[in-house]
Amino acid sequence: MSAEIINLSCYKFAPLEGLEELRTSLQEVAKVQGLKGTILLAPEGINFFLAGTRPQLAAVLEVIRAVPGLADIAPKESPSFDQPFKRMLVKIKKEIIAFGVEGVDPARRPAKKISAQQLKQWLDEGRPVTLLDTRNDYEVRMGTFKGAVVSRIWNFRDFPAAVEKLPTELKTRPVVMFCTGGIRCEKAGPFMAMQGYTDVLQLDGGILKYFEEVGGAHYEGECFVFDERVAVGPDLRETGSVICFHCQMPLTVEDQQRPDYVYEKSCRHCVDGKPKGRGNTAQRGA
16 A cells, blocks of 8 residues: 655745755755655745655755754645656746735735634624635636635736725725735735735635635635645545646536536637636746
8 A cells, every 4th residue: 555645835935045055955855755846946935845755755844944944834734645746846936936026025024814713713703804815716716715805817926906906995904815825925915015905914824724724614615726636625635626638727526527528628618719728827826
């Protein structure tokens, strides 16, 4: 019986130096351990998605935690039936999540956070709060919190323009923003503060941490993830969703049962012509 595959996702905004040497060290340990996934390094921090057995993952985490500023990383875990990544990549980037707005510095000016338990309590009580989904539109289609305001974007770089379209009254009302694992909100939160929003909170750990700690309460559907699993449910297990071969849009099990879904040919999103799909616009996010 093969060992269980554990998926780790984690990011940390912290000033990093010696990126070339760090990349080499991580490449070497990942190769020795047979790990697969992606590690992004930038002067602003680290962002990684890895899959392997616990001993394999422990080896690379030891290297990462030895880096000044990264000792306290706390990766999120989820299981999978198979290895969800095809190869191992360690890249150096300008940003660990592309945003392109000068002056946003999560390491020095982080967004205020709200825990999964506290958000659930607020929603249980019916507390007046606006939930803001900062994810891409194709992700939102798979599932989101009930009543959430969606950004209607196809790339996180479009988020600043989406903020301009939000109702002005939200600037003085409580807003809880969320994404898959929290990294996009780390930049979206400070940006919104720069735009005059006075009461913006970030769901700590994103949807995946919410699933882990409180389950699927107040959430409808599943959560898109950027690997071969495609999506996970509130139990953090893959749901059976797939990616359309033609347009690269994610499809739920129900989508696959529709008559317009033809394997490797069409789905409900592209049966009448290819939509603005993921292929040219998607970036790895969390």
